[in-house]
Amino acid sequence: MFTLMAARLLRLFPNQAKKTPMLSFEPVKEKKEMKVETSVKLTDISFYYPSESKLKKLPLYINFHGGAFIMHEKEMDDPYCRYLANRTACIIANVEYAKAPEYPFPNPLEQVYEVFRWIQSRADDLNIDTEKIMVGGQSSGANLAAALCLYLEEKKEKQPLLQVLSCPMLDFATPHANKPETDKWRARYPQAAHFLNMCYVPEKGQAEHPLASPVRAVVSDHLAPALILIAEHDAFRPEAEYYAEKLKEAGVHIEEIVFKDCKHAFTHLGPKEKAEEAWEMIARKIRETANERYAE
Numbered sequence: 556m557f558t559l560m561a562a563r564l565l566r567l568f569p570n571q572a573k574k575t576p577m578l579s580f581e582p583v584k585e586k587k588e589m590k591v592e593t594s595v596k597l598t599d600i601s602f603y604y605p606s607e608s609k610l611k612k613l614p615l616y617i618n619f620h621g622g623a624f625i626m627h628e629k630e631m632d633d634p635y636c637r638y639l640a641n642r643t644a645c646i647i648a649n650v651e652y653a654k655a656p657e658y659p660f661p662n663p664l665e666q667v668y669e670v671f672r673w674i675q676s677r678a679d680d681l682n683i684d685t686e687k688i689m690v691g692g693q694s695s696g697a698n699l700a701a702a703l704c705l706y707l708e709e710k711k712e713k714q715p716l717l718q719v720l721s722c723p724m725l726d727f728a729t730p731h732a733n734k735p736e737t738d739k740w741r742a743r744y745p746q747a748a749h750f751l752n753m754c755y756v757p758e759k760g761q762a763e764h765p766l767a768s769p770v771r772a773v774v775s776d777h778l779a780p781a782l783i784l785i786a787e788h789d790a791f792r793p794e795a796e797y798y799a800e801k802l803k804e805a806g807v808h809i810e811e812i813v814f815k816d817c818k819h820a821f822t823h824l825g826p827k828e829k830a831e832e833a834w835e836m837i838a839r840k841i842r843e844t845a846n847e848r849y850a851e
């Protein structure tokens with residue numbers, strides 16, 4: 556009960572990332588709102604269609620927002636989804652996944668997997684090219700993107716063309732007190748981070764599960780190529796770098812970039828010029844990946 560009350564209290568705090576977006580609002584051809592039934596809960600998804608495209612069937616990028624698994628909502632990523640749609644000529648699906656502690660691991664992962672399969676089944680209605688699907692997210696959303704790829708591999712199902720992991724949270728097993736936290740208050744009170752973790756992985760052994768902590772996973776060269784964006788002064792930097800190296804050693808194609816003088820969630824909190832650089836990099840990678848597929 557205390558965990559639930561504390562999480563709900565945290566959700567009352569203003570979302571600074573939503574209040575001051577790093578990119579300007581852009582019109583798109585269409586923003587389509589849909590609700591999808593899953594075994595976890597009814598799921599809201601926004602589909603953003605690019606202002607211009609010559610294709611009947613479009614590539615798709617599925618976005619998972621950040622928020623430490625317990626807070627925030629997909630609308631915080633509205634300006635970024637609009638930007639990506641117009642810069643990549645892809646459809647962007649923005650998913651409202653279930654939050655902990657009401658829906659702890661593995662609920663959000665199972666939910667986004669079912670959403671992934673539902674989108675594939677409705678591809679014709681949505682004008683999506685199922686051969687050109689990519690996934691990505693920020694922070695906890697990046698965890699879900701990475702875990703989804705691992706889950707698909709576990710099920711021997713087809714991988715996305717690309718996974719974009721921005722400031723990813725990939726290791727619940729290592730105590731936050733043992734991570735290089737640069738924020739003086741979070742460094743002084745790692746119990747706060749521990750509380751957030753316990754909301755998502757409350758049961759014994761869950762923190763070590765490879766689908767909760769992808770750094771613990773056995774990876775193969777079948778996994779989707781990855782673009783990994785890392786902030787220099789992020790407590791999660793070591794786990795992101797470790798996972799990138801792990802993927803490389805397995806033979807997965809990796810593009811890894813460390814953004815100097817940046818902290819966690821810089822894509823949403825700034826500095827603005829670094830955030831703009833990161834979003835342009837993400838758009839370029841999505842665009843190149845989709846175009847490479849067309850060229851085959």
